[in-house]
Amino acid sequence: MNTILILDFGSQTTQLIGRRIRDLGVYTEIIPGDAELTKEILNSNVKGIVLSGSPESVYGDGVAPDKKIYDCGLPLLGICYGLQRMTYDLGGKVEPLPKMEYGRIEVKIKKVKENELSKKFLKGFRTNGVCDSFTAWMSHGDTLTKLAPGFIEAGISGTNYPAVLIHEEKPWFGLQFHPEVTHCEGGDDIIGAFVFGVCGCDASWNMELYIEELNQSLKARAGDNPVLLLISGGVDSTVAGAALLKTLKADQVHLMYMDTGLMRKNETEIVRASLQKLGAKNLHIIMCEQEFLSALKGKEEPEEKRRIIGDLFITIQEREVARLGLPDNYILAQGTLYTDLIESGKGIGKKAHVIKSHHNVASPLVDAKRKAGKIIEPLDKLYKDEVRKLGRYLGVDESIVGRHPFPGPGLAVRILGEITKDKCDILREADAIFIEELKSRKGSTGKSLYDEIWQAFAILLPIRSVGVAGDVRKYGWVLALRAITSSDGMTADVYPFETRDLLEISTRITNSVKEIGRVTYDISSKPPATIEWE
Numbered sequence: 001m002n003t004i005l006i007l008d009f010g011s012q013t014t015q016l017i018g019r020r021i022r023d024l025g026v027y028t029e030i031i032p033g034d035a036e037l038t039k040e041i042l043n044s045n046v047k048g049i050v051l052s053g054s055p056e057s058v059y060g061d062g063v064a065p066d067k068k069i070y071d072c073g074l075p076l077l078g079i080c081y082g083l084q085r086m087t088y089d090l091g092g093k094v095e096p097l098p099k100m101e102y103g104r105i106e107v108k109i110k111k112v113k114e115n116e117l118s119k120k121f122l123k124g125f126r127t128n129g130v131c132d133s134f135t136a137w138m139s140h141g142d143t144l145t146k147l148a149p150g151f152i153e154a155g156i157s158g159t160n161y162p163a164v165l166i167h168e169e170k171p172w173f174g175l176q177f178h179p180e181v182t183h184c185e186g187g188d189d190i191i192g193a194f195v196f197g198v199c200g201c202d203a204s205w206n207m208e209l210y211i212e213e214l215n216q217s218l219k220a221r222a223g224d225n226p227v228l229l230l231i232s233g234g235v236d237s238t239v240a241g242a243a244l245l246k247t248l249k250a251d252q253v254h255l256m257y258m259d260t261g262l263m264r265k266n267e268t269e270i271v272r273a274s275l276q277k278l279g280a281k282n283l284h285i286i287m288c289e290q291e292f293l294s295a296l297k298g299k300e301e302p303e304e305k306r307r308i309i310g311d312l313f314i315t316i317q318e319r320e321v322a323r324l325g326l327p328d329n330y331i332l333a334q335g336t337l338y339t340d341l342i343e344s345g346k347g348i349g350k351k352a353h354v355i356k357s358h359h360n361v362a363s364p365l366v367d368a369k370r371k372a373g374k375i376i377e378p379l380d381k382l383y384k385d386e387v388r389k390l391g392r393y394l395g396v397d398e399s400i401v402g403r404h405p406f407p408g409p410g411l412a413v414r415i416l417g418e419i420t421k422d423k424c425d426i427l428r429e430a431d432a433i434f435i436e437e438l439k440s441r442k443g444s445t446g447k448s449l450y451d452e453i454w455q456a457f458a459i460l461l462p463i464r465s466v467g468v469a470g471d472v473r474k475y476g477w478v479l480a481l482r483a484i485t486s487s488d489g490m491t492a493d494v495y496p497f498e499t500r501d502l503l504e505i506s507t508r509i510t511n512s513v514k515e516i517g518r519v520t521y522d523i524s525s526k527p528p529a530t531i532e533w534e
Contacts, residue, residue, distance in 0.1 A: 001027050001045055001204060001205060001209075002026055002027065002045060002047050002199075002201040002202050002204060002205075003026075003027045003028065003029055003045040003046050003047065004018075004021050004026055004027070004028050004029075004046070004047060004048050004049070004050060004195060004199065004201065005028075005029055005031065005041070005042075005046050005048070005049045005050070006018055006028055006029070006030045006031070006049075006050045006052060007030075007031060007032070007033040007035070007049065007050065007051050007052060007065055007069075007082070008030050008031065008032055008033055008052050009033035009051065009052050009053065009054035009056070009062065009063050009081055009082065009085070010033070010052075010053075010054045010055055010056065010063070011052045011053030011054055011055070011079075011080070011081065012053075012055075012490065013052075013053065013178055013180050013181060013490055014030060014052040014053070015030065015381070015383070016180045016181065016383070016488060016490050017050055017052060017079065017180040017191075018030055018381075019180075019382075019383050019386065019488065020179075020180045020187070020188060020191050021050075021191060021195055022205060022386075023188070024188070024191070024192055024195060024196075024203060025202075025203025025204060025205055025206065026195050026201045026202075026203060026204075026205055027045075027204075027205040027209075030381075032063075033051070033052070033054070033063040033064075033065055034063045034064060034065060034066070035066065036066050037065075037066040037068045037069055037072065042068075042072055042074070046074065047074070047075070047199040047200060047201050048074055048075040048076070048077065048171075048194065048195065048198065048199035048201070049069060049072075049074050049075070049076050049077070050076075050077045050078075050079065050082065050194075051065065051069075051076065051077070051078040051079065051081075051082025051083075051085055051086065052079060052080075052081070052082055053079055053080035053081045053082060053139070053140075053178065054080075054081035054082075054085075056081070057084075057094070057096075057141075057142055058081070058084050058085055058087075058088040058094050058142070059088070059094060059095075062081065062085065064085065064089065065085065065089075067089070070089065070090065074171075075117075075171035075172070075173075075194065075198045075199050076171070076172045076173065077173050077174070077175070077194045077198075078172075078173070078174040078175070079174075079175050079177075079178060079179070079180070080138075080139070080140050080175070080176060080177070080178060081140070082174070083144070083165060083174030083175060083176055084140075084142055084144065086148065086172065086174055087144050087146075087147065087148045087151070087165075087174070089148075090148035090149065090150075090151075091148045091149055092144060092146050092147050092148035092149075092151070093144070093145045093146035094142050094143070094144055094145065095142065095143065095145045096141060096142055096143075097140075097141055097142060097143050097161070100140065100141045101138040101139075101140055101141075101143075101157060101159060101161065101176075102138060102139055102140075103137065103138065103139075103183075104135050104136070104137060104183060105135070105136055105137075105138045105157050105158050105159070105177070106133050106134070106135060106136070106157070106158035107133060107134055107135075107136045107155050107156070107157055107158070107163045107164065107177060108132065108133045108155060108156055108157075108158070108163075109122070109125050109126075109132065109133065109134075109154065109155045109164065110153065110154055110155060110156065112152050112153075112154050112166070113152070113168075114166075115168070115169070117171050117197075117198055118154075118166040118167075118173075120193060120197030120198055121166060121173050121193050121194060121197060121198050122154060122166070122193070123193050123197060124186070124189045124190040124191070124192060124193025124194070124197070125155070125164070125186065125189075125190060125193075134185040134186055135183075135184070135185040136157075136163065136177035136178075136179075136184050136185065137177055137178050137181040137183040137184040137187075137491075138157070138176065138177045138178070139178065139527075140176065143161045143162065143176070144161070144162045144165075144176070147162070147165065150167050150168050150169060150170065151165045151166070151167055151168075151172075151174070152165065152166050152167070152168060153165060154166045157176065157177075161176065162176060163175070163176045163177060164176070171198055173194065173198070175190070179191050181490070181491050182486075182487050182488070182491060183491055207386075207389055207390060207393055208393075210390070211390070211393060211394075214243060214247070214378055215246075215247045217378075218243065218244065218247045218248065218376065218378060219247060219248070221331065221376050222248055222252070222331055222376065224252070225252075225327075225329045225330060225331050226252055226253075226254060226326050226327065226329075226330040226331070227244055227248060227252060227253050227254065227330065227331045227332075227333050227376065228254045228255075228256060228317070228321065228326065228330050228331070228332055228333065229241050229244060229253065229254070229255050229256070229332075229333040229334070229335070230256055230258070230313060230317060230332070230333075230334060231255045231256065231257050231271070231275070231335070232257070232263075232271075232335075232406065232408060232410075233257065233267060233270060233271030233274065233275070233400075234335075234403065234405065234406040235384070235387060235388065235391065235400065235401060235403050235405065236335035236336075236337055236379060236384075236387055236405075237334075237335035238274060238275070238278075238335075238391070238396060238400050239335065239379065239387050239388075239390055239391040239394065239396055239401070240333060240334070240335035240377075240378050240379055241253070241255055241275065241278060241280070241335075242278050242391060242394040242395070242396050243378045243379075243390070243394060244333060244378070245278055245279050245280065246394055250279055250280070250281045250282075251281055251282070253280070253281075253282065254282040254284065254324070254326065254330075255275055255280050255282065255283050255284065256284045256286065256317060256320060257271050257272075257275075257283070257284070257285050257286065258286045258288050258313065258316060258317075259285065259286065259287050259288065259289060260288060260289060260292040260309075260410060261288075261289025261290070261292055261293055261421065261424060262292060262309075262409065262410030262411040262412050262419070262424060263410055263411070263428075264406065264410075264411075264428065264431065264432070265428050265429065265431070265432040268285065271285075272285065274397065274399075274400050277397065278395075278396070284320065284324065286316060286320055288316055289421075291312065291316065292309065292312060292412075293419065293420070293421055293424075295308050295309075295312050296308060296309075296412060296418075296419040297418070297419075297420075298418060299418065299419070300417045300418050300462075302413065302534035305409065305412050305413065305419070305534070306409055306412075306413065306534075309408075309409045309410075309412055310408075310409075317332075331374060331375070331376055332374055332375050332376070333375070333376040333377070333378070334375060334376075334377050335377075335378075335379055336377040336379060336380050337379050337380065337382060337383065337384060337387065337489075383488040383489060383490070384405060384488060384489050385487055385488055388401050388402070402451065404435075404450070404453070404454070404455045404456060404457070405454075405455050405489070405531075406457075407532055411424050411427055411428065413532055413533070413534040414427060414431075414457060414458065414459045414460065414532070414533065414534075415427055415459075415460045416459065416460065416461055416462045416533060416534065417462030418462075422515075423460055423477075426460060426477065426513060426515045426516065427458060427459075427460040427479075429512070429513050430458045430460075430479055430509050430513045430516055431457055431458040433505075433508055433509050433512055433513070434456065434457070434458050434481060434505060434509065435450065435456065435457075437449075437501075437504075437505045437508065438450040438453065438456055438483075441501060449495075449497075449501070452485075452495070453483045453484070453485060453495050454484055454485050454486040454487075454489075454492065455482075455483070455484055455486070455489075455492075455531060456481070456482065456483040456484075456495070457481075457482055458479055458480065458481055458482070458509075459479070459480040459481075459482060459522075459533050460477060460479060461477065461478040461479065461480055463477075463478050464476060464477055464478065464517070465477075465478050465517050465518040466517075467517040467518060474517050475517065476510075476514075476515055476516050476517020476518065477515055477516050477517065478516075478517070478518045478519075478520065479509065479516045479518070479519050479520070480519075480520045480521070480522050480533075481502075481505070481506075481519060481520070481521050481522065482522045482531070482533075483495040483497065483521075484525075484526070484531060486526075486531075489531065490526075491525075491526055491527070492525060492526035492531055493525050494522070494523045494524070494525055497521070502521055505519075506519040
């Protein structure tokens with residue numbers, strides 16, 4: 001099977017490169033950026049190599065690839081740091097910018113001398129054979145101040161720095177922007193020009209093949225051992241459960257759901273019904289609200305809340321496993337996505353920065369189990385939209401597959417500051433009203449607002465505001481609403497509500513939830529913000 005190899009230097013979007021290429025129908029493998037490029041790795045299936053971005057600098061702590069990469073004869077595409085790495089390694093010069101190039105920036109394509117391969121690559125920048133400029137997405141603080149020998153500048157940024165490079169003779173190419181990010185205009189065409197035009201790959205990989213590989217992997221990892229999945233009822237854990245039930249014996253799979261008191265309205269009833277419909281035979285529902293609220297009492301710092309929740313999940317799970325009588329050789333399964341891993345600094349390589357710790361990734365107990373090889377994560381190479389595709393293929397109900405993402409720590413990271421039962425009840429009710437309103441209102445495409453929006457939720461802020469209810473002074477909590485559009489969760493734009501919708505939703509919330517006195521709307525994109533507030 002044709003394969004594109006991706007070297008991970010720690011970028012937050014490394015797996016997104018792989019996902020874009022998989023969407024084109026070509027298989028990808030991601031390995032650490034400094035991995036030894038053995039004959040086994042550079043096998044006959046590998047048709048090209050992509051060098052990813054990185055939060056580091058080539059003249060600092062940035063990882064360098066195995067030097068055999070420049071002698072292997074395969075086409076190379078350097079993206080952001082990957083281009084800088086190639087430049088630095090091959091005799092060019094990289095230096096800090098006086099001002100960081102960040103976000104949407106125009107790139108202008110120049111007229112240059114082209115060979116047969118560079119023509120195929122530059123075709124990805126052209127519509128009807130012509131492209132003067134396009135909008136790219138950049139995120140870097142360094143630039144090329146001297147090109148490596150043999151390279152030609154084929155495109156420049158709006159600030160007059162190198163943006164597109166081609167080699168005069170070798171199949172080597174470089175981009176100072178991120179074509180994998182949805183904000184980049186024509187990004188799929190640019191990637192496709194490299195994958196198909198330069199590397200000559202066939203579009204032969206699809207979700208069915210992924211399922212086959214997943215089935216083989218799960219059976220090999222689990223064997224005849226019992227498998228315990230900590231399940232929330234959200235998209236990720238439900239699809240992970242469906243994958244286990246589809247692959248392994250139903251009696252072998254144990255699904256454990258904990259009602260932490262931090263769940264959405266009516267969550268436990270919805271979870272019970274959906275999992276039973278999937279054929280779960282061993283469904284264990286644990287009521288543990290008081291334990292979680294007690295452990296979180298007085299805690300305000302987001303990372304501490306996440307750590308406490310992650311450890312408590314495992315502590316209760318171990319206690320319940322003992323109560324259920326599962327043997328010591330049981331395997332722990334989780335619905336971890338790749339976005340969870342990379343935001344927690346647990347990507348393929350060793351240079352990813354921690355953006356926020358996910359309770360199912362960064363908890364010391366979970367980390368210990370992962371290192372011991374006692375964790376199965378069927379979705380750890382997928383993004384949210386791919387998980388939805390997998391869920392539909394496995395027969396999960398659309399009402400679950402189309403559900404908005406919900407964080408593992410639940411309302412604990414949507415209540416800023418200390419967590420109390422009263423705050424949970426207030427937020428739970430307000431959030432339910434918000435979601436109900438989105439499902440009942442039509443958007444510009446004719447679909448419901450809920451279906452047009454990638455993720456929407458309410459956040460309870462740690463402040464109160466003076467207001468008036470009738471003729472009486474009211475001192476109520478402030479609620480923020482968040483609604484974003486995205487295709488993969490790595491970048492996100494604010495959903496552009498009609499003003500009337502926001503006004504009516506806000507009015508219903510303040511009229512229905514007496515403790516809330518004011519409603520705001522979060523208009524921050526990702527980046528620089530994250531989707532969740534904590």
